Amino acid sequence: MSQEHAQDRKRIQEEAQPLPIGARLVQNQCVTPQQLQQALTQQAKQGSNKESLIGKTLIEMGYISHPALLECLFHQLTRERIAYQIDPEATSVIRFVNVEKTLDGRKVLDDLNLEIPANKITAIIGISGGGKSVTLKHMVGLMKPDKGTVWVGDQPVSRLSGRQLNAVRRRFSLLFQEGALFDSLNVTDNVAFPLREKTDLSEQEILARVETTLQEVNLAGMGHKFPDELSGGMKKRAALARALITQPEIILLDEPTAGLDPIIENAIHYLICDTYMRTRYTIVCISHAVPAIFDWCHHVIVLHRGRVLASGPSLDIRNSTDPTIKQFISGDLDGPIQVI
Ligand SMILES: Nc1ncnc2c1ncn2[C@@H]1O[C@H](COP(=O)(O)OP(=O)(O)O)[C@@H](O)[C@H]1O
Ligand SMILES: [Mg+2]
Numbered sequence: 001m002s003q004e005h006a007q008d009r010k011r012i013q014e015e016a017q018p019l020p021i022g023a024r025l026v027q028n029q030c031v032t033p034q035q036l037q038q039a040l041t042q043q044a045k046q047g048s049n050k051e052s053l054i055g056k057t058l059i060e061m062g063y064i065s066h067p068a069l070l071e072c073l074f075h076q077l078t079r080e081r082i083a084y085q086i087d088p089e090a091t092s093v094i095r096f097v098n099v100e101k102t103l104d105g106r107k108v109l110d111d112l113n114l115e116i117p118a119n120k121i122t123a124i125i126g127i128s129g130g131g132k133s134v135t136l137k138h139m140v141g142l143m144k145p146d147k148g149t150v151w152v153g154d155q156p157v158s159r160l161s162g163r164q165l166n167a168v169r170r171r172f173s174l175l176f177q178e179g180a181l182f183d184s185l186n187v188t189d190n191v192a193f194p195l196r197e198k199t200d201l202s203e204q205e206i207l208a209r210v211e212t213t214l215q216e217v218n219l220a221g222m223g224h225k226f227p228d229e230l231s232g233g234m235k236k237r238a239a240l241a242r243a244l245i246t247q248p249e250i251i252l253l254d255e256p257t258a259g260l261d262p263i264i265e266n267a268i269h270y271l272i273c274d275t276y277m278r279t280r281y282t283i284v285c286i287s288h289a290v291p292a293i294f295d296w297c298h299h300v301i302v303l304h305r306g307r308v309l310a311s312g313p314s315l316d317i318r319n320s321t322d323p324t325i326k327q328f329i330s331g332d333l334d335g336p337i338q339v340i
Contacts, residue, residue: 009086012079013083013087015079018280021277021278022036022039024076025055025058025069028076030068030072031058031064032063035061036058042061043057053212055278056215056216070274073273073277081298081313081314081315084298084299085313085314088299088313090117091118092116093116093119093282094151095116095150096115096135096149097113097149097150097151098111098149099111099147099149099150100112100145100148101306108131109131109138109145109306111148112148112306112308113308115311116139116282116284118282120283120298120299121283121299122283122297123285123297123299123301125300126302131305131306132286135303136174140168140169140172140174141160141165141168152171170198170248172250172251173248173252174243174251175253175254175256177255181227183227183228184226185226187224187226187227187230188210190238190242191210191213191214191242191245192245193242194242194246195209210241210245211223213245216275217237217238217275218237218271219234219237231264232259232261233267236256240253240256244275250283250284251282251283252284253284253286255286256268256272256285257269257288265292269289269292273296290328290329291329294317294318298314299311299312299314300313300314300318302328304337310322323335323336
């Protein structure tokens with residue numbers, strides 16, 4: 001490796017180091033150090049020291065616009081994705097080893113082996129009926145394999161039951177394909193639901209956390225609305241708030257942009273990016289939004305007929321010369337995969 005090349009790599013790796021958002025905004029000259037200091041002081045006055053809300057405070061103080069903040073986070077994610085492509089070393093948090101599952105006499109997962117890198121965004125893509133949702137259900141033990149093992153960290157989740165399984169499940173939040181808000185509950189009660197079910201927090205603490213989480217997904221003040229009063233994008237935000245409120249380690253999103261128009265789809269991608277930057281959770285997102293999703297994740301897994309067709313940094317998969325993968329990305333009818 002030439003010295004210049006080595007220096008480039010070092011610079012890329014340095015720029016990709018996770019920093020608190022405030023420090024990152026200063027480093028990228030989106031706000032001045034003085035503005036950041038004033039925003040931190042303002043937050044302290046309001047009794048909040050949540051680093052994750054610093055962007056919001058800076059917007060409220062007029063130091064940065066919301067689109068500019070999101071753009072800055074997106075650029076940072078892009079840097080981190082490039083660094084991940086150069087050096088895709090990451091510990092895996094979920095591992096499927098030789099997993100088989102037959103449903104209705106059909107082998108849906110066929111000797112599936114996959115790894116999900118920890119604290120990264122992974123997209124799972126593939127044609128409809130390829131076993132993506134079934135794979136997600138195996139990660140949280142909602143479905144059990146006929147053969148093979150699903151590991152979450154050092155826990156064989158596919159062999160656990162009862163309290164042990166519940167302990168693993170608490171590390172997850174799952175946002176189902178349908179989004180599934182309770183129609184009879186307003187947004188506050190929907191978002192508060194997992195805390196009321198699973199924790200002993202006081203009602204006051206719960207409502208405070210709901211308000212913060214609604215702010216994080218840009219739904220501040222919308223708590224009194226009912227699902228049928230919300231737009232498609234707002235419903236997704238509310239569902240995401242409900243997934244975030246338990247502060248999980250791993251978020252599983254099943255087609256978060258299905259059925260939404262392109263502008264809202266884009267807004268949801270920014271929201272996922274924003275969530276990742278603030279929390280650094282592991283995010284696994286099933287998506288049909290190809291090729292857009294490639295810009296929003298570190299790692300891509302292409303699932304086809306219950307097997308992994310390709311797995312790697314999104315930039316590598318996007319540039320793949322494999323005809324089947326190219327067909328996935330381009331959506332061509334003509335190619336190795338025959339759908340009609
Ligand atoms: N609970 C179930 N019972 C029977 N068949 C199922 C069940 N869930 C999924 N399947 C079948 O498994 C295959 C993969 O489904 P799924 O994982 O939902 O696909 P996708 O990749 O579109 O998310 C499909 O053929 C589907 O009909
Ligand atoms: Mg599905």
